[in-house]
Amino acid sequence: MPIFSPPRYQPPFSPVQREPAAMRAFTAFERAVKGVLFGCRMCGNCILQETAFVCPMTCPKGLRNGLCGGATPERCEVDPSRPCTWYVIYNRAEKMGRLDKLLEINAPIDGSRAGHETWLNMIQFWRERGKGPHLRDILRDRDKFDAEWDQFFYDLRQPDWWQGDALYHPPAYEEPISLLEANLRTGTFVITAEIAPPLGASGAIICKKAGWLKGYVTAANFTDNASASARMNSMASSQICQSSGAGLEAVMQLQARDRSRVVIEADAMGAAGLGIRNILCLSGDHQRFGPSPMVKPDQFDMDAVEVLWMLRRMRDEGVYLDGRPIKRRPQWFLGAAGSPFGAPPKYEAIRAEKKINAGAQFIQTQPIFDYDRFTDWLEALDKRNLLDKVYILPGLIPLKSNRAAHFMDDDVPGVVIPPAIIKRMDEAGDKEGQQEEGVAIALETIEKLKNTPGLNGMHIMAVHWEAIVPRLIEEADLPRPIFQEWPIPKEEVVVETAVPA
Numbered sequence: 001m002p003i004f005s006p007p008r009y010q011p012p013f014s015p016v017q018r019e020p021a022a023m024r025a026f027t028a029f030e031r032a033v034k035g036v037l038f039g040c041r042m043c044g045n046c047i048l049q050e051t052a053f054v055c056p057m058t059c060p061k062g063l064r065n066g067l068c069g070g071a072t073p074e075r076c077e078v079d080p081s082r083p084c085t086w087y088v089i090y091n092r093a094e095k096m097g098r099l100d101k102l103l104e105i106n107a108p109i110d111g112s113r114a115g116h117e118t119w120l121n122m123i124q125f126w127r128e129r130g131k132g133p134h135l136r137d138i139l140r141d142r143d144k145f146d147a148e149w150d151q152f153f154y155d156l157r158q159p160d161w162w163q164g165d166a167l168y169h170p171p172a173y174e175e176p177i178s179l180l181e182a183n184l185r186t187g188t189f190v191i192t193a194e195i196a197p198p199l200g201a202s203g204a205i206i207c208k209k210a211g212w213l214k215g216y217v218t219a220a221n222f223t224d225n226a227s228a229s230a231r232m233n234s235m236a237s238s239q240i241c242q243s244s245g246a247g248l249e250a251v252m253q254l255q256a257r258d259r260s261r262v263v264i265e266a267d268a269m270g271a272a273g274l275g276i277r278n279i280l281c282l283s284g285d286h287q288r289f290g291p292s293p294m295v296k297p298d299q300f301d302m303d304a305v306e307v308l309w310m311l312r313r314m315r316d317e318g319v320y321l322d323g324r325p326i327k328r329r330p331q332w333f334l335g336a337a338g339s340p341f342g343a344p345p346k347y348e349a350i351r352a353e354k355k356i357n358a359g360a361q362f363i364q365t366q367p368i369f370d371y372d373r374f375t376d377w378l379e380a381l382d383k384r385n386l387l388d389k390v391y392i393l394p395g396l397i398p399l400k401s402n403r404a405a406h407f408m409d410d411d412v413p414g415v416v417i418p419p420a421i422i423k424r425m426d427e428a429g430d431k432e433g434q435q436e437e438g439v440a441i442a443l444e445t446i447e448k449l450k451n452t453p454g455l456n457g458m459h460i461m462a463v464h465w466e467a468i469v470p471r472l473i474e475e476a477d478l479p480r481p482i483f484q485e486w487p488i489p490k491e492e493v494v495v496e497t498a499v500p501a
């Protein structure tokens, strides 16, 4: 067990390197020392200065920008035998008075540094910069030394191709990009709903469900291999939905798991080319939640914060991560997931702020069953002045059966169902009785959410029960979308039949 970090979940990076024997020996020495101290994985992109000297790479997902949706103070969602690395980071940063240091947006690792030593690299970087910090200033001018120390490590951990910071970056455009954004800007209570992508190859079921929901909801979310299980992908489902007769706008979910940064850029650009304007960026469920056989361990190249930062810069600054300019910039209304029920609200609010600073314009949350805990989270966001910068759509799941309630409470990371609700479902009688009780609970929650200041709408996740959504909206007297027609002209493409000379 390392002295300053939880145990690492995966072994250190150790690529075969053609280096002189002395350098290999030095790297082995550094690996041994940092292994004992920090459980270091030798990622070569050290951010310990920012993370209260707890190595974030000990997290099973390798998240470098905060905890995941299923983290709890007691344990890691992936390996319950160990504490959550990020919870330890927040805890120690708070004790050290460095919580706000955690707002800086860290880069994904530069793979060419993985497995290399960092100490000699750091000294070389310091010499090449030709400026402080200088040890002599510790006694002569402590403030100068501290400022230069912080700047040095900032420059070291923020490469030119990333330039992460702790500032809010508002979107650099004026007109709404999507129907969802246009409706949210009106100030009405906006409803989105989830449609489960099909297991098979036919999109007919998507068209059917889009028809049920059109006129009731503004947009439909399509999950992206949720729970690490394969289905029709989110981009294809979104495209089928938008081009179906119903013409319902889609929210394409884009998770980082199973995708390198190159594929994320390519998929997001492909979505823009297809006319998909809403993208919800997620880190993704760990592969351990999927069916066996499990894929190989390292499936996370980026996390949700990094994806948001990268896509926002592609849209607003017109550059790929590698610096190549983008001639025709993509148009995306970017969203993120919110987790009111994982770690304490003050920590979750830091994570939410980081996502908003990176580029999240709307947040859809985990389902709300415990209203009081949800409002604690909302208050924590308000304390950080976030509610004016983002649209909040709390999640709602109408429970279809007591079995579903027990499953979600026991097995779905980030979902908490109070015992009183489980008891109501358990005592609701037969299948029909349970469904009616689930609807009653959902309507009670909607009533509370409708009257909660700071919310901009609601996201209904009636998974495999989408037909219930219109009934919920009617019985709860929720408003219908104001803008329902696609306001954005499609790109004019001229088909040429003759090859230019």
Ligand code: SF4
Pocket: 058, 059, 060, 061, 062, 063, 066, 067, 068, 069, 070, 071, 072, 075, 076, 077, 078, 079, 083, 084, 085, 086, 087
């Ligand atoms: S709970 Fe999530 S953030 Fe925390 S260590 Fe586990 S995978 Fe990482």
